[in-house]
Amino acid sequence: MPKSRFNERNLSHMLPNAITFANMALGVIAIYISKDTSSNNIKIASILILIAGAADKLDGYVARKLGATSQLGKELDSLCDLVSFGIAPMLLWWNMSINSSSLAVVLASLFYIGASAYRLARFNINGKNKYIEGLPITIAGIVMSGKCLYDVIYRLQFIDNTVLNSENLIIAVLLSVLMVSNFKIKIPL
Template sequence: MFLLQQLDQTLKKIKCQIANSLTVINLSLGVFAILYVLQGELRTSLLLITLAAVFDRLDGSAARKFNIVSEFGKQLDSLTDIISFGVAPALLLYHAVLFQFGIAGSLFTVLFIACGAIRLARFNVMESNHFFVGLPITAAGCILTLLYLLVPFLPAYLFMFITLVLSLLMISTIRVRKM
C-alpha cells in the first residue's frame, strides 16, 4: 500500500513537470530565435519561432490533459510568451524591414513588445473562461513572424502599419474566443 502511494505521488510530480518542461523548450526556442536574428539568420529564426508556437500549444494541452494547471505554470508561460512571441518576432521583423525607418522602426518594434507585455499582464490578472480580451500575443507574434515571408513582395511601410495594428489589437478590449 505504501509503495503504491509513493508511486502515485511520483507520477503526479512527473505529470506536473511535463507542461513546465514543454514551456521551457518553448522559451529555449524563442531565445535561440533571437540569437539567430542577431546573427542575420532570419529564416532559421522564423523556423524556431514556429516551433516555439508548436510547443506553446503542447504545454497548454498537457496541462489541461493532466489537470495540472497552476499559477506557477501560468506565470512561466507568460514570461516565455513575451520572449518567443514578443521579442523574437519583433526583432525578426525589425532586422528584415523595420530598421529602414530608423528611430520610427525601433519605436514600433518596442511598441509591439510593450503591448505584448501589457496584454500578458492583463491576462494574468483577469479571469475569463471562454474568451481572451485582446488579441493573444501568440497569435500576434505568429502573424508578425509569418509576415517575414512577405518582405520581398510588400512595400516596407505596410509592415509598420501591420505592426501598429497588431500592437493595438493586443491591448484592445476585443474578445477573442478561446479554442
C-alpha cells in the same frame, strides 16, 4: 513499489513546464540566429518562432490533460510567451531590416513589446473566463514572424526593403492595438 502522490504530481507538472521552456528556448535561439542577418538565418529564426507557437499551444493542452494546471505554470507560460512572441519577432524584424534604427521602427517595436506585456498581464489577472480579451500574443508573434518569413522567401529579391519595412511597421502597430483592445474571443475547448 507504489508511486507516491508527491512524485506523480511533480512529474505531471514537469512535462507542461518543459514544453513551456522549449517554447522560450526556441524564441531565444531565434533571437540569436537572426543576429546574423543572412536570408537563411532569418528563415530559420522565423520558423523557430512558428514552432514555438505550436509548443505554446501544446503546453496548455498537456497541462489540462494531465490535470497539472497551476498559477505557476500560467505565469511561466506568460514570461516565455513574452520572449518568443513579444521580443523575438521584433528583433527578427530589426535584423532583417535595413532601416531598423529609424525612430519609427524603434517606437513601433517598443509599442509592440509593451502591448505584448500588457496583454499577458491582463490575461493573467482575468482568471477563468469564457472569453479572451484582445488578440493573443501568440497569434501576433506568428503573424509578425510569418510575414518576415514570407518576405525573405518570396519578396525580398523583388521589392525594396524600405517598402517591406513600412509594411512591417504598419503590421506591428496594428497587432499592438489589437492586443490591447477590448474585443472578446471565445476560448476554444
